[in-house]
Each structure stands twice: as C-alpha cells, then as structure tokens.
Amino acid sequence: MDHSSVEYTPIGTIHTDFETAEGMPIQPSVADNAPGAVEFDAVYEPALSDLDGFSHCILLYQFHDSDDDYSTTVKPFLDENERGLFATRAPKRPNNIGLSIVAIDSIDGTELTVSGIDVVDGTPLLDVKPFVPEFDVPDDTESGWIAKSEDGTGRTRADSRFR
Amino acid sequence: MDHSSVEYTPIGTIHTDFETAEGMPIQPSVADNAPGAVEFDAVYEPALSDLDGFSHCILLYQFHDSDDDYSTTVKPFLDENERGLFATRAPKRPNNIGLSIVAIDSIDGTELTVSGIDVVDGTPLLDVKPFVPEFDVPDDTESGWIAKSEDGTGRTRADSRFR
Numbered sequence: 001m002d003h004s005s006v007e008y009t010p011i012g013t014i015h016t017d018f019e020t021a022e023g024m025p026i027q028p029s030v031a032d033n034a035p036g037a038v039e040f041d042a043v044y045e046p047a048l049s050d051l052d053g054f055s056h057c058i059l060l061y062q063f064h065d066s067d068d069d070y071s072t073t074v075k076p077f078l079d080e081n082e083r084g085l086f087a088t089r090a091p092k093r094p095n096n097i098g099l100s101i102v103a104i105d106s107i108d109g110t111e112l113t114v115s116g117i118d119v120v121d122g123t124p125l126l127d128v129k130p131f132v133p134e135f136d137v138p139d140d141t142e143s144g145w146i147a148k149s150e151d152g153t154g155r156t157r158a159d160s161r162f163r
Numbered sequence: 164m165d166h167s168s169v170e171y172t173p174i175g176t177i178h179t180d181f182e183t184a185e186g187m188p189i190q191p192s193v194a195d196n197a198p199g200a201v202e203f204d205a206v207y208e209p210a211l212s213d214l215d216g217f218s219h220c221i222l223l224y225q226f227h228d229s230d231d232d233y234s235t236t237v238k239p240f241l242d243e244n245e246r247g248l249f250a251t252r253a254p255k256r257p258n259n260i261g262l263s264i265v266a267i268d269s270i271d272g273t274e275l276t277v278s279g280i281d282v283v284d285g286t287p288l289l290d291v292k293p294f295v296p297e298f299d300v301p302d303d304t305e306s307g308w309i310a311k312s313e314d315g316t317g318r319t320r321a322d323s324r325f326r
Contacts, residue, residue, distance in 0.1 A: 003173035003204075003287055006225055008258040037168035041166075044257070047235040049247030055306025057249075059222075060223070060260055062169055072210040084212030086291045089298070094207070095171040096287045097223055097260070099321070101299055124166055126258045128249045132306045135252070136264055136299070143295045144216025158285070 010124035012040035012110070014061060018120050021065055021091075036102070036117035038125055039111040052107045056131035057114070062124045063091035063098045070094060079145055087144060098123075101131055172187060173287035175203035175273070177224060181283050182253075184228055199265070199280035201288055203273040215270045219294035222278070222297045226254035226261045243310055250307065261286075264294055 016036040023104040038059070040048065051057060070092040073082045091098060102114040112128070179199040180189040201222070203211065214220060233255040236245045254261060265277040275291070 003176075005170050005172040006259075006287075006301070007170045007290075008260070009168040011257050012186045013166075037323065044235065044249070047248040048250075049236065050250035050308055051247055053305070054250065055303060055305040056301045058262065060258075060262070072207065073212065084214055085210040086207070087211075087217065087293050089211035089295070091294055091295040093290060094174050095223075097171070097290050099223070099262070099292065101301055103301065111172075111240050124169075126169075127256055127260050129252055129262065130250050130305060130307060130309070131301070132252070132309055133300075133304050134306065134309070137263055137296075138266065138294070140218060141294060142216070143294050144293060145213055146293070146295055147298070 007162075008126055009042055010017050010062065010126060012038055012125040014038050014059070014117070014121075014123040016117055016119055016121045016123075021120055024120065026116055030060070033115045035105075036114050036119070037116065038061075038112040038128070040112065040125075044111055045049050045110050048107055048110070048112065051112070051130060054104060054130040054132075056101055056103055058129045058131050058136070059100045059102060059117075059119075059125060060127040060129075061098045061100075062120060062126060063096040064109055064122070064124055065091070065092070065120045068096075081145070083150060084143060097126065171289055173225065173289060174207055175201050175288040177201050177222065177280070177282050177284075177286040179280055179282055179284045179286075184283055187281055187283065195222070196266075196278045197280050198302075199277050199282070201275040201277065201291070203275065203288075205273055208273050211270050211273070211275065214275070214291070214293060215267060216277055217267060217293040217295075219264055219266055220275075221292045221294050222263045222265060222277075222280075222282075222288060223290040223292075224261045224263075224282060225257040225289060226256070227285070227287055228254070228283045231259075244308070246308060260289065
C-alpha cells in the first residue's frame with residue numbers, strides 16, 4: 001500500500017528523574033507516582049485551559065531514546081516468549097509513538113506537573129488529551145499474554161533490551 | 164523551544180462505514196459497536212501475532228480528514244463553552260494524532276476486525292498497541308467539563324465543526 005508520510009513537530013518536552021530507560025518503571029500504573037513536568041512551548045498556553053479539571057491525561061510522545069530499528073516480533077519485559085510487536089508496548093515500533101496515562105497534579109502557565117510517569121527525561125511531547133473514562137475504559141477487558149505473565153507488572157523494570 | 168520534527172509513515176488503513184465525520188459517533192464507547200477493519204501493510208503480518216489474546220486495542224491514527232488549521236481554544240461538541248484545545252479530543256490539533264480504544268473481533272492475516280470504532284473510512288493508521296487495564300486504567304478519575312456537560316456522551320454526534 002502507498003501511504004503519504006506525515007511530519008509532526010513536538011509541542012513540548014517531558015522532564016522526569018529517569019535519565020535512561022534502565023531502571024525506569026515500565027508503565028505508569030506501576031510508576032510509584034514518579035513525578036514529571038511537561039514544559040509546553042509558549043504558544044500552547046491557552047490550549048491548556050480546563051485541562052486541570054481532569055484528574056488524568058493521555059500523553060503521546062516520541063520514543064526518542066530508541067533507535068529506528070524495530071523487529072516485528074520481540075521478547076517483552078514481562079515474558080519469556082517471542083510476541084508480535086503490536087501485542088506489546090515495546091518502544092521500538094515502525095512509528096515510535098509512546099502513550100502514557102498520568103495523573104495531573106497542577107498546571108502553571110506552560111508547565112503541567114504530573115505523577116505516575118514512565119518516560120525518559122527530555123522526551124519530546126507530541127500531544128496531550130484529557131483522559132475520559134467514558135471514552136477510554138471499555139467493559140470486559142482481557143489482557144492476553146500479559147495477564148498470564150508470572151512476574152506481574154509491578155516488579156518488572158526496564159532493562160537495556162529496548163534501548 | 165527548538166524541536167526536531169519527526170516523520171511517520173502509516174502502517175495501514177482503517178475502513179469503516181463512516182464516509183465523513185458528520186453523523187459519526189464522537190467516541191468509541193458510544194459508537195454502538197460500529198464495525199471496522201484495519202488493513203495492515205503486508206510487512207506487518209508477523210507483528211500482529213498474539214494481539215488476538217487481548218479484548219481491546221489502542222489505535223493511533225492520523226486525523227486526515229481535518230485540515231491543518233487548529234485553534235488553541237475550541238467549542239467542543241459536548242459543551243457550549245470555549246475550552247482549551249488540550250482539554251478536548253477535537254481532531255484539529257498541532258499534531259493531528261487521534262486515539263481510539265476499540266474491541267478486537269478477529270485477526271486474519273493482515274486484517275484486524277474491530278468494533279466500537281469512531282473514525283472516518285480511509286483513516287491512515289500510525290500504531291496499534293494492546294489495551295492493558297493495569298497500565299491504562301487509573302484509579303479515581305475525574306473528567307472535568309465533560310462530566311458536567313448536560314448532553315451526556317451517548318446522544319452527541321459529530322457535526323461539521325471540526326472538519
């Protein structure tokens with residue numbers, strides 16, 4: 001299939017205490033309330049109004065720390081089996097877009113302070129959206145191989161496998 | 164701030180019964196189980212393994228139907244007040260990335276059949292990730308102005324405002 005590519009310019013930068021992916025919690029729900037701050041470019045200040053009425057937001061960002069190589073199957077952190085890449089949250093993807101749902105602590109001017117974040121310091125932000133349970137939480141979910149993984153999600157930390 | 168822009172190439176195309184945004188349900192949870200099919204480019208077939216073990220997936224796609232103009236505040240479908248763009252799910256955004264959580268019905272080769280989808284036919288797909296409640300469903304959520312909107316979400320359909 002022929003597709004036209006699309007060019008995106010980051011709208012801000014995410015700051016966290018994680019200098020590298022190693023040792024970072026692998027997903028925000030297990031991120032021990034790790035704090036972070038999103039610094040938006042000045043032009044977006046008006047776009048942040050009303051976001052503080054929401055408890056959580058969806059951050060879409062660029063996995064800038066991973067190189068361009070991806071493979072269509074991977075061994076995820078949580079598993080010892082090779083899995084299809086699109087059945088994982090691995091950062092090396094055809095389009096390296098990451099997604100995290102984080103708690104909104106406060107918004108001051110162009111700075112959004114969040115907690116429960118699992119991204120590397122300096123990550124370029126592509127978009128932020130309000131998290132709306134009515135839209136974003138389906139009923140009767142099943143989580144495939146992840147539900148079956150013995151480690152559980154809380155005890156697993158990133159290693160260098162996906163850098 | 165100076166940011167390097169990033170170029171993404173769609174990995175497939177989403178097919179639905181919605182020829183235009185008008186009349187389309189505005190979010191998947193209210194999409195009346197509207198059916199859709201994602202046709203992936205052939206090279207990604209191995210990346211789809213194991214995804215069928217999950218009940219839902221996250222589609223990230225390009226709001227290709229909206230032009231490039233956005234404004235930092237908008238009047239959302241659900242509200243009569245002007246809101247900050249990033250406190251809404253409006254499609255016209257600095258980076259026009261859309262996100263929908265949909266139910267996985269089946270996967271056959273490079274075709275992923277889904278339901279509860281709210282995107283326009285022909286939408287270019289950027290990424291698909293498994294939906295994992297442990298990662299994606301925070302506790303104690305509040306949904307700001309949307310919770311207060313009188314219409315509720317189920318009765319509101321898209322009009323031409325965001326085309």
